Amino acid sequence: MKRVIFTNGTARCGSTLVDLILGNDPRGFSLGEVSSWFRPWRTTHFDIKCGCGVYPCPVWHELKKVGEEDLYSEILDRLDVDFVVDSSKRLTWVIDQNIRLMSAGRHQVFNLFLYKDPVSLHYSHWKRGHTDVARTTREYHYYDRAISARLPFVAVNYDWLVSNMDDSVRRLCGLLGIPHWEGKHCFWKKQHHHLWGSFGPRKQLFEKNPSNYREGFSDEYRRLIPGYEKMFGEDPDLQGTLKFLQDRDIRNLGQYPEHGRLGVRRPVFYYRQRIRDFRLRLFPQWAADREAATIRDRYV
Numbered sequence: 001m002k003r004v005i006f007t008n009g010t011a012r013c014g015s016t017l018v019d020l021i022l023g024n025d026p027r028g029f030s031l032g033e034v035s036s037w038f039r040p041w042r043t044t045h046f047d048i049k050c051g052c053g054v055y056p057c058p059v060w061h062e063l064k065k066v067g068e069e070d071l072y073s074e075i076l077d078r079l080d081v082d083f084v085v086d087s088s089k090r091l092t093w094v095i096d097q098n099i100r101l102m103s104a105g106r107h108q109v110f111n112l113f114l115y116k117d118p119v120s121l122h123y124s125h126w127k128r129g130h131t132d133v134a135r136t137t138r139e140y141h142y143y144d145r146a147i148s149a150r151l152p153f154v155a156v157n158y159d160w161l162v163s164n165m166d167d168s169v170r171r172l173c174g175l176l177g178i179p180h181w182e183g184k185h186c187f188w189k190k191q192h193h194h195l196w197g198s199f200g201p202r203k204q205l206f207e208k209n210p211s212n213y214r215e216g217f218s219d220e221y222r223r224l225i226p227g228y229e230k231m232f233g234e235d236p237d238l239q240g241t242l243k244f245l246q247d248r249d250i251r252n253l254g255q256y257p258e259h260g261r262l263g264v265r266r267p268v269f270y271y272r273q274r275i276r277d278f279r280l281r282l283f284p285q286w287a288a289d290r291e292a293a294t295i296r297d298r299y300v
């Protein structure tokens, strides 16, 4: 059976990186944050600047006419690949597609939830000038919402993933039942038709050089770690969420979990976010068109 793999998680959790690594296979296809084409929320989402650097992209020229309900089937059949990877992350999209795919029963569905330990996630914000601890804590609500929607998933810790890519990616591929070879994580060796997502890995597609994904803490931050660890450790809600993720961590699971008997559902937050989606389609957030400035003009 062909596969649809979702890589989800908070911002800066590594979902774009994992999407591209898994899609680095002649029989695989990385979609990127494809939901933004069907449900645009930024000004840059109304035109496709594909990661292949060709404008307009010949692959997406045809695919963009397909409706969101047929997207995966069309790609799997039309491009004759065995699996697609979608790093859209937006839970309303992930829930809708999970429900749709599971009721059709034509494809196997996998949800991967990338996560960072609190100090590691906080450091990603801290070095960008956001020292607020509450901001990091709020990010974990993403996983609470996913859990409340009863999405079956396997959790993947980012720091573990990047500590030994050959081993972690092999384990990930084994769980998903897709091929693995040494060096599969060198995703830039394949031409991808990848949309939006984290800009670092997308830029790497063109620079074609290995990157060090292990984010070492600065000396200044290292001195602050004990205090932050104490704060995060004393937050029972955060610890509860982390426990849930750790119990479903790939390191603790032998195989992908069975779908729950009750199935995926749409909790209250889903409807609030859908209303927001419709508002943003009409009044999208302005965003600098980085893809056009750095990819199309520079590389094509």
Ligand SMILES: [Zn+2]
Residues within 6 Å of the ligand: 050, 051, 052, 053, 054, 057, 058, 059, 060, 192, 193, 194
């Ligand atoms: Zn393309």
